[in-house]
Amino acid sequence: MADKTSYKDIFFNPFSKDNPVIVQVLGICSALAVTAKMEPALVMGISVIAVLAFSNVIISLLRNTIPTNIRIIVQLVVVAALVIIVNQLLIAYAYDVSKQLSVFVSLIITNCILMGRLEAFAMGNKPWPAFLDGVGNGIGYAMVLLIVAFFRELLGSGTLFGFQVVPQCFYDAGYANNGLMILPPMALLVVACIIWVHRSINKDLQEK
């Protein structure tokens, strides 16, 4: 973990080759819940990046002092404290969005990406690579969230970030929004399509 290339790998691998959502299959619940619209997906992505980066650093600093038997409780307390901070910050500086998101922000506590990265990486690495790993995985998560939200909002409501994208003349000509895209099962289908495209490009990820 000393040379620069490995730091680069730690940071960039989660973007595509080691993506938390479509390769490691973590954090699916929130990917379903917040992706009906772009805006909550973006705020959720940023919140997860922040919580993940800082909890990774904190756990990595504490990794030699945490007894193995109670590590889950310690990890959850750190995460819960950070989530509460993020929640308060959102209420203070982005009140409207936080109102939209309130339930989902507290659900970051139960986002498997956090526990997964803390268990798999932060418990065995120094703070700086742990920070890079946290930011990288957070960005990988946010990217998938935004792609899914893009298709669901475009096809389901005809808008992006709340602005009308599909022109009125389309509706006049008989085009209708696909209400099915708003339902949670459709998020699963969109993620499946992303996996399909992603694994067609990265052949080494295909399963036998």
Place this chain on the structure above:
Amino acid sequence: MENLNLFIRSIFVDNMVFAYFLGMCSFLAVSKNVKTAFGLGVAVTFMLVITVPINYLLQNYVLQAGALTWLGPDYAGVDLSFLSLIMFIAVIASMTQLVEMAVEKYSPSLYASLGIFLPLIAVNCAILGGSLFMQQRGFGSVWTATCAGAGWGLGWLLAIVAIAAIRERVASYSNVPAPLRGIGIAFIICALMGIAFMSFLGIKI
């Protein structure tokens, strides 16, 4: 009778996976074969049956507004409900640690096949979700809360065993496009099962 209805409702109508889409991560990752899926399903059911009643007692005798009245009239005005999320998570995390130690000791093969998903039960949204639903609905007694927890757990068990059985068949008999093999097709199967389970949503028992 009331409790039996709630139990059945929790299994089918309020199914954790298909009605609320909770606990998806381990649901998709551990459903490759029926045996492991069953093991995890039992673990989740067990956790729900234990944590929902414990959190119910916490909620009603410690956290709720006026819940501390049994300590004396001075405490009647205390409202600790802002602590509920952290308390619920702490109970769930400590129970998970207990289950993890038990599984490691008595069934090392199950322990090895569940891997990282055993500690992840602590952050399985289905389990925290169970406690939060319990808080939201205000059940009448510990017994009712236990029935609901057992129902949610069995519903999750049913769902994961069903999808594992389908995935086993798909893996051995059908010609899935290479990029979709494994997790990709699992997402699609789950989406189709979700749409199918939506037909239960309107049923009143």
